[in-house]
Amino acid sequence: MPARIGDVPRLQAQRRSLIVLVAAQVLSGVGLAAGVSVSALLAQDVFSSTSLAGLPSAVGTAGSALAAVAVGRISQAHGRRPGLAAGYLAGAVGSAGVIAATVAGNPLLLLLALFVYGAGTATNLLARYAGADLAAPAHRARAVSTVLVATTLGGVVGPNLAAPTGDLAHALGIPDLAGPFLLAGAAYAMAASILAIWLRPDPLLLARALESERTVASYRQLGDADRRPRPVVERRRPGVLVGALVMVLTQLVMVAIMTMTPVHMHDHGHGTAASGLVIAIHIGAMYLPSPLTGWLVDRYGSLMIAAAPDDSVAAFAVALALLGLGWNFGLVTGTAIITDAVPLAIRAKTQGLVDVSISIAGAAGGMGSGLVVAVAGYPLLAIGGGILALAIVPAVVAAARSR
Structure with missing residues (x-):
């Protein structure tokens, strides 16, 4: 039960956010695992070298690191919804780029595409924070774990669809190893759409608004309603x-x-x-x-x-x-x-x-x-x-x- 009547809208918004995040995480898990399962083999084929098969992991990690900064800053300025949606959309664009590079047999385009594809990995991990924005302090870890465990289903399904998507790719006249990236691109695009359409109200923006209301209410209780609250210098704690x-x-x-x-x-x-x-x-x-x-x-x-x-x-x-x-x-x-x-x-x-x-x-x-x-x-x-x-x-x- 909520501690106060005013907590009810917050709890309802939190439940809605978790449902939307879980749906997006299942899809993003498919996108993440489907691509990772064949990326090394794909690089080996395009580069015609086993020694370079580890490049996708390194390039994807670099892309993931840059995307973590970008998604964090977009979320900071505009909310979780545009930040996470942009990250998954970048993952979808990267997947399309991998397919194009495979068809063209272009190693440089492949590396660039895998760099962009890494944004999906970063966003998949960053989404766990969105689950905690509206959660009560006593339930934050459970909210984070709910978002995390949703990735498991997609992570299990994705690699097992490598063979069927390879057959689909063959039917479309593109290399078989590019097939899982067809699935990855579709999954990331669907995850971005779900967040862009249904992650409303934005959990981070709503949490800020509720905190601002509590600050104003505290001033009123102290009989200082006419004075505007002084801005608080926000510092990271130890x-x-x-x-x-x-x-x-x-x-x-x-x-x-x-x-x-x-x-x-x-x-x-x-x-x-x-x-x-x-x-x-x-x-x-x-x-x-x-x-x-x-x-x-x-x-x-x-x-x-x-x-x-x-x-x-x-x-x-x-x-x-x-x-x-x-x-x-x-x-x-x-x-x-x-x-x-x-x-x-x-x-x-x-x-x-x-x-x-x-x-x-x-x-x-x-x-x-x-x-x-x-x-x-x-x-x-x-x-x-x-x-x-x-x-x-x-x-x-x-x-x-x-x-």
Whole structure:
């Protein structure tokens, strides 16, 4: 039950926002996973080189980082609806560009298109913040987790449609590997349309309006209704650094270990089916526990939750599932900490900058993991990742004591 009658419109708007965001996230999950599932193979085909097959990941990460800043600034100035819709529309344009580059066999156009396509990835992650704009402080983490878990359905469906979309592409006279980008472009365009049409009222703008009303009401209660409220200088609170640290470190560790696990398994005689199963379990553990994670964060506090193999396939599966679960805890708690710590006036811009750090951490983890394994081996990478993750604990303890 709402604490006050005035909370009813806010709760109704929050429910509507979550429904719209979930629908858009399912579609964007399809767009994200469909393209990622074949991008390396597509680059290998266009460049006629296996050594360059990793370029799509690097280019997409760069595009994702730039898009996080752009979407954050658009959301800051005009609201979540135009910001998120613009990001998904850019993902759709990038998908169309990939198809055109594949048909033309143009490597430079392919890289440019994949750079733009990365905007969809950034927007998919930034959408979680929109779920928390209107949520009560005691329910913010659950709102974030609801938006996150919606990505899972699309993420599972997208790769499984690679073969049918390849057949469709063949029927249309374009290369089979471009087929999933037909699906990605359509999915991103539909996600942008859903947000542009139905994400009303805009959750961020409504949250600002409600906060402004509360400020005016407080002045009236003090008998100072005739005087205009003095502008408040909005500053980021110390919790921003802790929230960013939690998400950056969990992203760095997760990407580093996830990237090299299939390589390590292959070196120990496991086939692609086994490594594919392990990665699928890992991705499921990244998103599916979100509702439980959100409840735990709301129940026990974001700072409390943030502190909290041999050669067999089963051992790898368990290890990667725990890795994904740790990433989930880090992302949900870090998001809740950031949302609580940043005032509404600068929230969207700050969130975009934080997600740039997350993208950079993922890129660093992916590139650095290969060097570490080549020099010191996979076990040292895993141990180093665990030690690095433990660095979160003293930071969280210090932040808790400063409250």
